[in-house]
Amino acid sequence: MTQRIKIVLDEKEIPREWYNIQADMPNPMRPPLHPGTLEPIKPEELGAIFPMNLVEQEMSTERWIKIPEPVMEKLAIWRPSPLYRAVNFEKAIGTKCKIYYKNEGVSPAGSHKPNSAIPQAYYNKISGVKRLTTETGAGQWGCALSMACQMFGLDLKVYMVRISFEQKPFRKIMMETWGAKCVPSPSNDTAVGRQILKDFPDTPGSLAIAISEAIEDAVSSKDTKYSLGSVLNFVCLHQTVIGLEAEKQMKIAGDYPDVVVGCVGGGSNFAGIAFPYIRDRIHGKNVRIVGVEPNACPTMTKGPFIYDFGDMTKLTPLMPMYSLGHSFVPAPLHAGGLRYHGVSPLVSQLLNDKLMEAKAVNQLDCYKYGVMWARSEGFIPAPETTHAITAAAEEALQADAEGKEKTILFCWSGHGLMDLAGYEKYFSGTLTNYELPDHEIEKSLASLKGYPKI
Amino acid sequence: MTQRIKIVLDEKEIPREWYNIQADMPNPMRPPLHPGTLEPIKPEELGAIFPMNLVEQEMSTERWIKIPEPVMEKLAIWRPSPLYRAVNFEKAIGTKCKIYYKNEGVSPAGSHKPNSAIPQAYYNKISGVKRLTTETGAGQWGCALSMACQMFGLDLKVYMVRISFEQKPFRKIMMETWGAKCVPSPSNDTAVGRQILKDFPDTPGSLAIAISEAIEDAVSSKDTKYSLGSVLNFVCLHQTVIGLEAEKQMKIAGDYPDVVVGCVGGGSNFAGIAFPYIRDRIHGKNVRIVGVEPNACPTMTKGPFIYDFGDMTKLTPLMPMYSLGHSFVPAPLHAGGLRYHGVSPLVSQLLNDKLMEAKAVNQLDCYKYGVMWARSEGFIPAPETTHAITAAAEEALQADAEGKEKTILFCWSGHGLMDLAGYEKYFSGTLTNYELPDHEIEKSLASLKGYPKI
Numbered sequence: 046m047t048q049r050i051k052i053v054l055d056e057k058e059i060p061r062e063w064y065n066i067q068a069d070m071p072n073p074m075r076p077p078l079h080p081g082t083l084e085p086i087k088p089e090e091l092g093a094i095f096p097m098n099l100v101e102q103e104m105s106t107e108r109w110i111k112i113p114e115p116v117m118e119k120l121a122i123w124r125p126s127p128l129y130r131a132v133n134f135e136k137a138i139g140t141k142c143k144i145y146y147k148n149e150g151v152s153p154a155g156s157h158k159p160n161s162a163i164p165q166a167y168y169n170k171i172s173g174v175k176r177l178t179t180e181t182g183a184g185q186w187g188c189a190l191s192m193a194c195q196m197f198g199l200d201l202k203v204y205m206v207r208i209s210f211e212q213k214p215f216r217k218i219m220m221e222t223w224g225a226k227c228v229p230s231p232s233n234d235t236a237v238g239r240q241i242l243k244d245f246p247d248t249p250g251s252l253a254i255a256i257s258e259a260i261e262d263a264v265s266s267k268d269t270k271y272s273l274g275s276v277l278n279f280v281c282l283h284q285t286v287i288g289l290e291a292e293k294q295m296k297i298a299g300d301y302p303d304v305v306v307g308c309v310g311g312g313s314n315f316a317g318i319a320f321p322y323i324r325d326r327i328h329g330k331n332v333r334i335v336g337v338e339p340n341a342c343p344t345m346t347k348g349p350f351i352y353d354f355g356d357m358t359k360l361t362p363l364m365p366m367y368s369l370g371h372s373f374v375p376a377p378l379h380a381g382g383l384r385y386h387g388v389s390p391l392v393s394q395l396l397n398d399k400l401m402e403a404k405a406v407n408q409l410d411c412y413k414y415g416v417m418w419a420r421s422e423g424f425i426p427a428p429e430t431t432h433a434i435t436a437a438a439e440e441a442l443q444a445d446a447e448g449k450e451k452t453i454l455f456c457w458s459g460h461g462l463m464d465l466a467g468y469e470k471y472f473s474g475t476l477t478n479y480e481l482p483d484h485e486i487e488k489s490l491a492s493l494k495g496y497p498k499i
Numbered sequence: 500m501t502q503r504i505k506i507v508l509d510e511k512e513i514p515r516e517w518y519n520i521q522a523d524m525p526n527p528m529r530p531p532l533h534p535g536t537l538e539p540i541k542p543e544e545l546g547a548i549f550p551m552n553l554v555e556q557e558m559s560t561e562r563w564i565k566i567p568e569p570v571m572e573k574l575a576i577w578r579p580s581p582l583y584r585a586v587n588f589e590k591a592i593g594t595k596c597k598i599y600y601k602n603e604g605v606s607p608a609g610s611h612k613p614n615s616a617i618p619q620a621y622y623n624k625i626s627g628v629k630r631l632t633t634e635t636g637a638g639q640w641g642c643a644l645s646m647a648c649q650m651f652g653l654d655l656k657v658y659m660v661r662i663s664f665e666q667k668p669f670r671k672i673m674m675e676t677w678g679a680k681c682v683p684s685p686s687n688d689t690a691v692g693r694q695i696l697k698d699f700p701d702t703p704g705s706l707a708i709a710i711s712e713a714i715e716d717a718v719s720s721k722d723t724k725y726s727l728g729s730v731l732n733f734v735c736l737h738q739t740v741i742g743l744e745a746e747k748q749m750k751i752a753g754d755y756p757d758v759v760v761g762c763v764g765g766g767s768n769f770a771g772i773a774f775p776y777i778r779d780r781i782h783g784k785n786v787r788i789v790g791v792e793p794n795a796c797p798t799m800t801k802g803p804f805i806y807d808f809g810d811m812t813k814l815t816p817l818m819p820m821y822s823l824g825h826s827f828v829p830a831p832l833h834a835g836g837l838r839y840h841g842v843s844p845l846v847s848q849l850l851n852d853k854l855m856e857a858k859a860v861n862q863l864d865c866y867k868y869g870v871m872w873a874r875s876e877g878f879i880p881a882p883e884t885t886h887a888i889t890a891a892a893e894e895a896l897q898a899d900a901e902g903k904e905k906t907i908l909f910c911w912s913g914h915g916l917m918d919l920a921g922y923e924k925y926f927s928g929t930l931t932n933y934e935l936p937d938h939e940i941e942k943s944l945a946s947l948k949g950y951p952k953i
Contacts, residue, residue: 048572049510049511050510050572050575050576051510051575051576053507053508053509053510054507055507056503056504056505056507057503118502118504121504121505122504122505122876122877122878123877133650151605152877153873153876153877153878153879154877155916192873192877195874196587196874196875196877215916215919215920218919218920218922218923218926219879219916219919221922221923221926222870222873222874222879222919222922222926223873223874224874416676419607419646419676419677420649420676420677420678421650422576422607423576423577423606423607423608423646423650424576424607425607425673425676462609462669462673462916462917463916465669465672465673465676466669466672468672468675468676469672469675472672472675472676
């Protein structure tokens with residue numbers, strides 16, 4: 046064949062160590078604050094909800110952290126993931142740029158999420174934990190952790206945002222197939238859930254509510270810890286296998302990206318593809334890094350950099366992050382994984398330090414490019430992934446307009462086979478764009494009055 | 500890692516030629532017969548529904564047939580598919596045998612079906628065809644051909660068995676995402692469909708009915724041909740990339756299979772994994788080949804080797820095959836892809852020549868092993884694929900009982916993410932086994948009275 050379209054690596058090429066960007070950041074991270082005392086949180090306090098080995102990872106500034114052998118063995122089920130040159134999509138949009146993508150949809154759960162679910166299940170297991178709780182929005186994280194818990198012999202209860210639970214009944218069956226229990230949130234199983242159901246019986250739920258329920262369950266149950274699929278430092282750390290593999294594959298392809306793109310909800314798949322390249326940028330390489338979000342939930346592009354809670358009922362520490370406020374309830378767009386009020390503190394600090402850029406795109410453009418993608422490259426992208434596709438396409442077309450031939454790399458975070466209802470709405474013409482008015486953000490942020498500022 | 504669990508190949512290792520087992524079969528194939536004259540059908544008569552380049556492939560006895568470059572380029576989107584050692588499933592069932600599987604679920608459509616959809620779309624395109632029609636049961640073939648037609652710029656209309664159409668609404672959206680039109684069969688769009696709807700307004704439909712509709716549409720429409728996803732010689736030919744890759748990968752693993760297993764509906768994924776190994780068997784190698792079917796549709800294990808039609812209304816040629824009779828309506832088991840009354844003439848001849856064995860398994864065992872698979876290996880198998888898993892597991896446990904350590908290779912034909920409703924029924928305890936009574940087969944075969952015998 047004249048045109049090589051993908052680079053596969055042998056499983057012995059899976060990275061042996063995760064890359065911790067804290068070792069290279071020009072400005073140190075601000076500490077998370079205890080929700081009660083508002084003082085920097087102590088490791089043993091975080092130990093109430095996470096096992097200490099993960100708490101140590103959360104706080105570590107070591108550059109390289111060894112991936113344990115039992116984790117390597119499970120990652121090898123689908124890793125290294127293939128890197129593709131999207132030659133057919135390039136033709137479809139008519140660009141002269143080169144577009145590469147790292148296909149994280151090849152995991153059994155269909156997304157990048159198992160990259161952190163596997164090590165989280167492992168570290169909990171070796172700490173003597175018997176059961177985990179978590180929340181899920183679109184269902185990608187709930188599925189990934191269900192599979193991981195089954196592999197390491199842990200029980201799991203998933204609180205799934207009610208509107209997603211009802212719209213995507215098959216996600217629950219996937220989790221059950223992997224042995225987990227999944228309930229719609231808010232549920233009657235927690236005090237938080239019962240209270241919200243009493244006050245708002247028709248609530249569609251939100252990630253912030255589901256996190257509150259999962260944490261309450263974890264701290265009040267025996268041998269149980271809580272697990273989170275994004276935002277945290279150690280989750281971003283675990284995802285760096287994506288970018289570390291991509292570096293090797295781009296070398297084999299004989300290319301280096303001018304632009305690296307990832308969609309951002311909590312920030313973990315973005316961190317995965319981007320952090321190794323941000324290291325290059327810190328060391329003087331000329332590479333732009335772009336995080337993409339929906340303009341219906343414009344955390345990075347319209348939110349301030351503040352201390353905010355990760356959940357609705359203020360059970361989590363206050364984290365330094367770009368945020369729309371923990372009480373923000375985003376519009377019901379289809380990319381459920383991008384409907385989070387905050388963004389990873391690591392990503393936030395890097396954005397604040399101008400080591401990356403943020404960009405917002407609208408839902409209809411995303412489906413337009415998502416359909417073009419499916420019809421040219423074959424793989425049907427998840428609604429979240431269409432945001433990265435859209436930004437990559439816009440980067441390419443912009444470069445064409447400027448007469449430049451750029452090389453663009455993005456993270457194809459997952460497939461959309463469990464999210465086809467969104468495509469159906471798009472084809473039927475009932476899908477709309479939603480741009481968040483500024484006064485809604487102001488309203489939501491008002492609840493942070495009196496809390497520490499950055 | 501101590502245990503290597505998968506063998507990936509670079510895309511330059513995709514086979515450049517398909518393997519045609521007709522070159523090596525000890526007994527020649529009996530000719531298909533014209534449905535009207537009952538005489539051996541002439542190539543130009545087949546040309547009414549297929550383009551002549553595919554008709555030539557259907558009749559070829561050349562051992563190796565070159566894969567055209569534009570087909571290679573599309574196959575490279577997901578091929579070579581990985582070969583896995585199922586170490587975690589081996590542990591789960593407690594066997595000392597080695598179980599290898601070829602993961603065909605990695606294609607964009609989620610199954611092996613694109614291996615033939617891509618070349619069929621290509622050969623039609625270069626013959627000047629503008630539009631294809633086809634049928635689909637579970638939806639795997641309809642999706643694969645939708646993607647392939649989109650890639651080569653052909654229109655496509657898919658007649659989907661009504662009961663599957665209603666049970667799996669997302670399959671239709673997948674096909675539409677790839678630009679095809681999909682209607683439930685029987686439909687009001689054909690004379691055959693209207694007649695059946697008039698006589699049996701509540702019919703759930705069948706593959707044999709849907710084939711009749713698709714053929715009627717093709718022969719009565721301009722620039723339109725018909726496409727079939729299994730059964731035919733050229734479909735089996737296209738699928739041999741599976742086994743040819745597996746041979747290379749098994750060599751890298753340093754193993755050779757004692758047993759090769761594939762599930763059999765029309766027979767195409769089985770042909771893909773098995774034919775290269777049947778060639779070895781013909782040349783004296785000690786390898787057993789096992790085709791697995793549901794005992795609710797026991798074509799190979801209970802049907803006679805006869806001349807029968809491929810569709811309900813006798814539009815297709817009479818083909819020499821094991822069959823339960825073209826009027827047979829199988830029980831509504833979840834493995835929709837295994838609910839076909841006949842089996843590929845090539846596979847039938849090989850079975851008749853004792854170059855392979857046939858085995859039937861029941862639905863509840865299949866789901867039991869399917870769930871064990873998902874919980875150990877991660878990937879959730881399609882209902883069809885659980886039949887191959889079950890047979891592989893039973894082979895392994897039988898070998899254990901005999902004190903033998905066998906090497907088993909099977910084709911993992913596709914993932915089950917679009918078929919989770921079956922898992923839900925299994926978990927809820929509402930799924931049952933169904934064994935076909937002999938008198939039903941006799942009744943169905945009675946309609947062949949007066950037609951030529953083998």
